Amino acid sequence: MRTQIKNTVIILLAVLFANCSKDDDTPIDKGLTLFETTEEWNCNLSETCEDIYQFEFKEGTRISISIENITGKSVVSLDLSADFGEFGGPNLLTEGKLTYYGCTTQDESVSVTNVNISETGIYNLAVARDWSLSAGFDGAYKLTIISDTTFTEGETPTNDTEATNYERECI
Template identity: 25%
Template sequence: MKTIKYTIIIIIFILSSSCSKSDDTPVIRGFFPTQIQKTDYSDSNKNRTYTIAYNSQNQITEITEIAVTGESLTKTFTYSSGLLMNISVSNNINSETTTYEYIYNSSALLTSIIETNNTATYSYAVSYDSTSNSYSLNDSGIVMTLFLDDENSPIEFELSPTLSFTIITDNESSGAFKNVKNQIAIQLTYNFIEGINFCFFHHKQINNIDFGTTNLNVINSRDSNNNIRTVNYNNTTTGQTVYGYVITYSERNL
């Protein structure tokens, strides 16, 4: 009986030790942008506040853009198997809605974007070039190409044949969205619809945006947690600040 008793005690000790070690496993935390305030120094009517929500997988589920007039646009994100499948856009002024649906092939490469609004549906073919790691979107013969780095963050944008710009990053310094997995569907949609605001979603710190004839020098400041807190886009020709951003974060489990 004593042998059985001691055996049971040993087993209980081992089990309790195992549970204790498991419970003591440190939880890894990271910072995620939850609000971005944009100042347009040339037109205050274009100032915006963006609020950002996430799901338990740390994927973006909602971005609300609030104008100075009080009008707001809410973009709701839907995922399946880790891929963005849909963005639904609504506003608080009227009943107009727009939906972007994303189609992928069997290799999980984006092949088309379908835009549907209250009156019409548009389809945009998307192709991927593995040699240059770039995606091209064809809008009725106008081809827009986004070149990506090794983390699938944008480094060059080209609107054939009229416009192109290069994003110069600091590979040693993280960007505001370093903890959010890149989604090419977000990069394409925000680049082509939102313009320069798509730079929000970069994994690396952006130092310069080169338009060829005009450069925007990007000045970043960081908080005590080494997160990018403020960003100013300065026109190197005029010396004027074009855009300013203030970023607020929340801490989440990774």
């Protein structure tokens, strides 16, 4: 009987230890393929303001960007550029020009699909509210990014900063 209890305890301990690992409490960051957020702009008088997000994308990734549920009679423009130490590099959405992508009217959704990421790195996405085409100081929107590969979200977004050297173009 003692041998049988001893064997049962050994088997039980073996099963318990086999199911344990040192990494059980450490979450594994597999990255995102979908990013969604609802945000607001609160711009100063005569200022085109923007919210800036950072993401790390891999080379060869294809992404789609959507801005929906726009309020406040806001007109949206977008800038997606690689982070070269400062914001405002060539915009992937305007064929490498320095202009913002903007083709909509007040409270109209924006959708840009099949954007090719040509090299691995950190990218800044600016969601701007065009002062001269919008009405009032504030508005809201929902941002959605969908990717065919995993990506990571960068630092906390910068909100309501003035868009310097702002020009928009519809391509």
